[in-house]
Amino acid sequence: MYSANNTHSQSNSEVTTPRPERKGEGGKSSFFSLFITFAKIGGFTLGGGYAMVPVMEREIVDKKHWLEKEEFMDILVVAQSTPGLFAIDMASHIGYKYKGVMGGVVCALATAIPSIIAILLIAMFFRTFRENIYVEKVFMGVRPCVVALILAPCFSMARKAKINRFNWWIPVVCCVLIAAFGVSPIWCILAAGLGGFIYGRIKK
Amino acid sequence: MIFLQLFLVFSKIGIFNFGGGYAMLSLIQDEVVNKNHWMTVSEFTDIVAVSQSTPGPIGINCATYAGYTAVMHAGYPEWAAVLGAILASLSIIWLPFLLMISVSRFLLKHSKSKFITDIFGTLRPAIVGLIAAAAIMLMSKENFGDPTESVFVFIVSIFIFLFAFVGTRLYKIHPILMILLCGLAGLLIY
Numbered sequence: 581m582y583s584a585n586n587t588h589s590q591s592n593s594e595v596t597t598p599r600p601e602r603k604g605e606g607g608k609s610s611f612f613s614l615f616i617t618f619a620k621i622g623g624f625t626l627g628g629g630y631a632m633v634p635v636m637e638r639e640i641v642d643k644k645h646w647l648e649k650e651e652f653m654d655i656l657v658v659a660q661s662t663p664g665l666f667a668i669d670m671a672s673h674i675g676y677k678y679k680g681v682m683g684g685v686v687c688a689l690a691t692a693i694p695s696i697i698a699i700l701l702i703a704m705f706f707r708t709f710r711e712n713i714y715v716e717k718v719f720m721g722v723r724p725c726v727v728a729l730i731l732a733p734c735f736s737m738a739r740k741a742k743i744n745r746f747n748w749w750i751p752v753v754c755c756v757l758i759a760a761f762g763v764s765p766i767w768c769i770l771a772a773g774l775g776g777f778i779y780g781r782i783k784k
Numbered sequence: 785m786i787f788l789q790l791f792l793v794f795s796k797i798g799i800f801n802f803g804g805g806y807a808m809l810s811l812i813q814d815e816v817v818n819k820n821h822w823m824t825v826s827e828f829t830d831i832v833a834v835s836q837s838t839p840g841p842i843g844i845n846c847a848t849y850a851g852y853t854a855v856m857h858a859g860y861p862e863w864a865a866v867l868g869a870i871l872a873s874l875s876i877i878w879l880p881f882l883l884m885i886s887v888s889r890f891l892l893k894h895s896k897s898k899f900i901t902d903i904f905g906t907l908r909p910a911i912v913g914l915i916a917a918a919a920i921m922l923m924s925k926e927n928f929g930d931p932t933e934s935v936f937v938f939i940v941s942i943f944i945f946l947f948a949f950v951g952t953r954l955y956k957i958h959p960i961l962m963i964l965l966c967g968l969a970g971l972l973i974y
Contacts, residue, residue: 624960628835628842630918634952634959650908657907658887660914663799664880665808665841672884677892684885688877695840696873699848700866702834710833714971719837721970722963723927724941728948729959731919734912741908750906754913759920772910773903780902 609646609678615690617644618671623694625667627726632667634729646674649740661769667691786858790851790868793820794875801843801880808843808876809835812850822854847872940973 617639625632633656640646647655659669668688675687702709709715743751750772757763793815801808809832816822823831831853835845851872855865894900928945929937944966951957957965 620960622840624839624963626837626839626963628840628845630915632841633915638959650904653908653911654891654904657904657911658891659884660911662880662883662887663801664877664884665801665843667841668844668877669880669884672881673888673891676885676888681885684881684888688881691841692844692873692877695838695844696848696870698838698840699834699845700852700869702838703849703852703869704862704866710830710837715837717971717974718967719970720929720937720941720974721944721966721968724945725948725963725966727919727922727927728945729952729962730915730922732949732952734916734919735953737915738909738912741912743909743912747906747909750909751913751916754910755917755920758914758917765914765917768910768914769907772906776903776906777899779906780898 609644611679611683611686613644614675614679614683614687618675618687618690619694621667621671622691623698626722629666630730631726634733636667636670637733640670640674646678649737653737653741657769657773660765786855786860787868787871789820790854790872791875794847794851794872795879797847798876799879799883809846812843812846816850816854820854822850822857827853843876844873847876937974944969 621632621635621639625635637649637652641649641652655670655673656666658673659666662669668691671687671691672684675683675685677683679686738751741751754765754768754772757768758765797808797811797815801811813825813828817825817828828850831846831849834849835842838845848869852865852869854872855868856862860868891900928941931938948962948966952959952962
């Protein structure tokens with residue numbers, strides 16, 4: 581698992597090991613770079629929700645190394661199972677991890693600000709935005725792209741999730757339940773978490 | 785007082801929303817259209833459409849627009865509507881934010897405990913299924929065009945899909961660049 585070597589001053593007495601040299605422990609994490617990165621994520625993702633995951637993954641895991649891929653997936657689960665919006669939850673966690681509560685505030689606001697500005701401009705000056713023929717053309721190109729962008733990281737995530745011949749059925753069952761039977765993802769998360777807990781107890 | 789109402793309503797929507805933006809839309813509709821009559825159903829539909837086609841989280845987009853419209857309809861000037869929009873957006877964030885920070889604190893402290901590693905051991909495979917399901921459910925007529933209506937749009941969509949998939953998967957093209965490229969392609973082709 582990831583380590584809890586937060587850079588902010590918190591009495592983490594149980595974690596006193598020297599900072600390991602590996603991904604997910606963050607390179608530069610100034611308030612400025614946090615703000616810019618999350619403003620970029622908020623400002624350049626169309627479609628919301630899962631459509632923001634590939635951009636977040638590229639920026640946060642691959643480029644900035646603020647989270648390891650495993651931790652990224654863990655926070656995805658947490659963000660999905662707590663109230664609130666994916667991207668904001670993810671931003672809050674990373675901000676908090678590196679700069680404490682203020683960091684969380686900065687990252688959450690950075691994610692929201694491009695949205696607020698864009699919507700205000702449209703509401704004030706450009707109410708016919710949706711009827712614009714060029715906007716519609718752009719979106720006819722963007723929509724299939726977003727679907728591909730959501731699907732693409734599944735494969736690398738599957739590797740990181742250590743999917744093997746014993747547990748391959750977990751994602752398959754989840755996927756079928758949600759996509760074919762309309763089961764809420766929350767139930768899948770609860771069942772999977774409970775299953776893992778029970779399995780851990782039995783194995784011991 | 786419209787501002788206090790906005791704050792209360794959107795705080796409530798924020799904390800009772802599980803499952804992200806799309807789930808939030810029905811909550812917002814219920815509060816904003818049915819209960820508080822801040823706008824009509826067709827206005828709300830426009831807001832949803834705009835929220836989906838502007839950058840950022842859909843829940844934030846929708847809250848901003850709804851806050852703006854509600855204050856305008858209550859007869860306030862535009863600067864007040866801008867304040868209302870910002871207030872609605874922040875109201876939707878703050879409670880989930882506090883909750884998330886508490887969860888983060890717990891996770892970062894106990895990330896090595898057996899309890900946490902057990903649970904995430906099965907949750908990680910599950911989230912792969914969740915994301916795959918999200919992608920599959922988006923493979924719809926709305927996103928790819930209806931092949932019975934226009935074969936051309938459908939085939940172009942399939943090509944864009946494959947191009948985007950291969951581009952990000954094999955050639956590691958940045959997703960933002962990919963979105964811009966495909967938007968440009970749509971503009972040129974259609």
